[in-house]
Amino acid sequence: MRIDGRNNDELRPIKFTRNFIEYPEGSVLVEMGKTKIIVTATIENKVPPFLRYKKTGWLTAEYAMLPASTLKRKNRDIQSLHQDGRSIEIQRLIGRALRTCIDLDKIGEKTIKIDADVIQADGGTRCAAITGGYIALCDAMKTLIDRGEIKEYPIHSIVSAVSVGVVEGEVLLDLNFIEDSKADVDMNIIMNDKGEFIEIQGIGEGASFSREHLDKMIESGVAGIDEIIYDQKLVLDSITKEIGVNL
Amino acid sequence: MRIDGRNNDELRPIKFTRNFIEYPEGSVLVEMGKTKIIVTATIENKVPPFLRYKKTGWLTAEYAMLPASTLKRKNRDIQSLHQDGRSIEIQRLIGRALRTCIDLDKIGEKTIKIDADVIQADGGTRCAAITGGYIALCDAMKTLIDRGEIKEYPIHSIVSAVSVGVVEGEVLLDLNFIEDSKADVDMNIIMNDKGEFIEIQGIGEGASFSREHLDKMIESGVAGIDEIIYDQKLVLDSITKEIGVNL
Amino acid sequence: MRIDGRNNDELRPIKFTRNFIEYPEGSVLVEMGKTKIIVTATIENKVPPFLRYKKTGWLTAEYAMLPASTLKRKNRDIQSLHQDGRSIEIQRLIGRALRTCIDLDKIGEKTIKIDADVIQADGGTRCAAITGGYIALCDAMKTLIDRGEIKEYPIHSIVSAVSVGVVEGEVLLDLNFIEDSKADVDMNIIMNDKGEFIEIQGIGEGASFSREHLDKMIESGVAGIDEIIYDQKLVLDSITKEIGVNL
Amino acid sequence: MRIDGRNNDELRPIKFTRNFIEYPEGSVLVEMGKTKIIVTATIENKVPPFLRYKKTGWLTAEYAMLPASTLKRKNRDIQSLHQDGRSIEIQRLIGRALRTCIDLDKIGEKTIKIDADVIQADGGTRCAAITGGYIALCDAMKTLIDRGEIKEYPIHSIVSAVSVGVVEGEVLLDLNFIEDSKADVDMNIIMNDKGEFIEIQGIGEGASFSREHLDKMIESGVAGIDEIIYDQKLVLDSITKEIGVNL
């Protein structure tokens, strides 16, 4: 049995608090066990230079951790004048993942800024940021429809992410921080609700892993994502009904 | 009557959620109306160079706003590679204010890092950060005592802060964002529970103000601070009892 | 008696050397005792983005100290790649203070850049920078009139500033560096020639202060500012006569 | 047939020029088709702070592109004062990959700096940097042995990397720049000579991919890596013979 009593293939409890922050077009507090992240989706009426005059929109993401969100306090990026390498990797991943579920042609020359700010980190923050980012993104699109700024709901699939790893030979789903520290392999799987892969990253943490472990991790991750998508659908039920889409 | 129905000398509801974040020695979610700030107090076992080998401690503060905490999204400091001037002013103020209530000799060569991260801003964030910072600071000191790292509770007075301003000729207590935008004068008053001033900043926002208005604002602020200190005492009741201090 | 022989309510000698630098539209060397600051006012024919197309002007200030202007040599900001927090606070204050005395609508889409560069610091630099900045500003406006670039003299009041503090229980006017180091309270008072307050900042330096001390400091500051305004009027006499304004 | 006449499962010609630069302990010019990278391994006699006094060494990597190495000239990082996000991702990957093949305890308190500088980029630079980095690393370790600075050859496995992708439904091995631009999926596979995975990154470029494609890409990558390892062994033949290891 795992350190927090879970089975190997068991997710931690997921909780989405929609509209956690008042100002942005969409926002959520996503909790995955003790991991807590505020994710917001803000709309700006301009696009980056490489898209100007192309009548399409853009989605980009930023990821950061509050200084006291980790066991050992983490200095702010501004102190060292450069953004943490890990944060850059993660925010690029969040952006790529969420861009796959939306038809950006349908929002016109707007930029969707996803901000994921971790207020408490207990493993799996990049996956929770993607899963929660999807919720904030949907709410922001709903806001644009309500304001009459776009006509059609531009989201065509659900994006979800989960971590999985190998700890002492066992494949564990949804690692918490302590498990993550001991893992020989750490894998992040991002998928959509059509059972397709969006991104898959398997990292041998100072170790290597066999094809067999790779396949088992994918299997466990696919099952975990199924459950998360169920929760995402549930919490977005009101949008689905109002918009009339079947996501 | 004011935009949110308050009387001129009426505070917004204050709420302190202690231990909001698990890792730092002290933490609080402070809410003053719709202004919401996570304030944490983290202990580091070293002091800045100018205090080395002096057998005393230090307290310093950092203040930042989440990008989506304001009406118009605010870029992160790291984007422009320099910290926002207003944030620097505020964090210096928070540090100065909280250093007045603690006997740093009693904590040894440690640094207390106060982090105030605004998650939703509706006016008065610097005052709420000080008021909440006091709570996080007390909890952190209690943690040190519980861990046996210090012997004596080093806090000797309560620090509290409130804003007051002149809007259309009226002296208003605890301005929200809309009132603040329209104010002719904006004053921040920081005091302790002995009725003494710690800091007072009165700024004519593109205007000037008379001695009479100055005195009225001070009067209103002093009354407001009395109420806030009452709330601070209430929420820290458990510490007071355990430690046996009469703050 | 004070360290330099002054009475408690006595200013140090003030000296303004107008047109100290040849290129900018206005410039002054302001000396307040041994504190010496070069303040210049340069006109640029553009405004910051937030004012574009609004047919009004802007005034902004920058403050810096030469490395050898202080007792212990101060590194240049560029060394650490971030501007000193204290300098940012001060330049924001200078800008706010001087913006209150000028009708920026009357200068059109221009920016007035006030540069205050301390060449020797002996306390009270922020106040001297404001007091001298007013002189440089007036000269710059006179230059614009002489060049035919503006029609009406846009300045409508005199801005002046002085520091006052409590040292060993005594209220002292215009602190020098040694007094400032020992002060329990340090207050900066910025006023105009109508006896109105523009800004007031009282800081308990690791201490707190009573309402009585607050009132005494304000009283002493108000008297000091009266004298400084007298000197400012004197040195600008030629402008007053030419322009025909009664400042 | 592919744009450059290759079969779908065919690598571009690989060429290693050992000792390309004279000063560092190990260096190589690695060419994979028109992709050309100088990779060097330099030894420094210190370790990063987190490893001090632990009697072990460290390996870290930096990756950069010469401005004219790409079709459209790329500005130097120093221009914008922040390192390119993609470069950070890649250099972290290079470091992680190469750390898996070496027993850092055996080199003592030294840091191995791998510098990968792309002089011409035609796709697959991160994989070529890893493959070539392995050669430079081996030469650097041989240098340490020749100098008598270490006793035992610390490398225990061969690290190799290859890219594979899906272009117009076909699984292609070792994508060049044009193929990479058109790919729906882009996967980087890093393995060792025991047939184990070190890292695997599959990215749907604005698209998603099926389990079937995932398996086919892995299969193609595994075969490609077999060939590259053959070339790596060949070029390091002299070391293998002298050291007497059977890698």
Add this chain to the structure above:
Amino acid sequence: MRIDGRNNDELRPIKFTRNFIEYPEGSVLVEMGKTKIIVTATIENKVPPFLRYKKTGWLTAEYAMLPASTLKRKNRDIQSLHQDGRSIEIQRLIGRALRTCIDLDKIGEKTIKIDADVIQADGGTRCAAITGGYIALCDAMKTLIDRGEIKEYPIHSIVSAVSVGVVEGEVLLDLNFIEDSKADVDMNIIMNDKGEFIEIQGIGEGASFSREHLDKMIESGVAGIDEIIYDQKLVLDSITKEIGVNL
């Protein structure tokens, strides 16, 4: 005799490998003994702000060293967030030197970016960068003519550079790194093929030098430049013939 067997007035072997990099409009690998530099000339269809709408072009240069190009590994500029002072000096020199040989009016509103990246440094890199930069520049201009983007070949003279110094009282031509380290005077001479000086920099390295040594160094440098120009003409022979210019 010198450390590498040369006579005092003898250059090291020079080698130019034209079109070393495929993408930029001009590129060369220049080798001067063991000093090796990749110099590229890239064309951008815009000019810096100070030249906009003036119907003329610009040429600017950047110089950098790969980390492992020197005996002791050199950190990348981005690490310290400021460009190395020596590099700035050198790139300004390269730009000034090459701007003297080209009629920038003839290329229209384009910018020629010269990138000199040292891959192995053994003294004389700034001179080799200028000498090689001339080759890359010529090739880039030839490319523009071939593309029909300019009509007339804009280069009107050859630019060449050489170092000369005084080591133990002897005037030595083309110093290598070891000689340079021991030199009392270090001089860089930049000239054109008309025997005119473009720039001359003589630096007493912690020492001073007489008029006699100055004259001898100039004499030696002038002779050395004659030889280098001969080599430059040779390697550009094909351009000269095609264009029909007599450089």
Add this chain to the structure above:
Amino acid sequence: MRIDGRNNDELRPIKFTRNFIEYPEGSVLVEMGKTKIIVTATIENKVPPFLRYKKTGWLTAEYAMLPASTLKRKNRDIQSLHQDGRSIEIQRLIGRALRTCIDLDKIGEKTIKIDADVIQADGGTRCAAITGGYIALCDAMKTLIDRGEIKEYPIHSIVSAVSVGVVEGEVLLDLNFIEDSKADVDMNIIMNDKGEFIEIQGIGEGASFSREHLDKMIESGVAGIDEIIYDQKLVLDSITKEIGVNL
């Protein structure tokens, strides 16, 4: 005749105001016509890392211009987060030049910081900074002797600098800003009082120059430096007498 009435070989009036700033060990206001520079020499009791434990000292220089010191206001370096390239070139030159006149072994492990801050620029600032820097340096060494921190006066020669150029075919000594803007060649000559060269920099400003012009410029510069050294000796007369050295 020249724009300001001087003969071609005539210097502008030089003026040195010693001890212009009170805090640093040496300081001077140097004026060369309308060029005005505050140069200070501050002593720090440490040396840079590369000199630690070598029982010798160091001298380094920093050069900057006040924003309003030039015809068109110059932004502060901190704005763009990088130091102006020209300033870096100049401060490196000042440091090299002044290091030639002092025996740094005689000051022990101290660093002499020369700060040259231009308050008004009218051409020739780098030369005036060196010439004035020599004065500040002498005063700082005298201070160290007076304080008993060093025993022997470590300065063994006078350093002086002058600019010379070719304007419309005429060789002009000590160019002012307008002449400098029109010059075809700009040369800076740094010499000592033994008639030896310390540094010589001749720059064809977009043009080239003949050997004849080179020789004439050197001749004119040598004569100019003779005069400046006379003035330097005069102003330092008191030191010479007290120390008993014959500089």
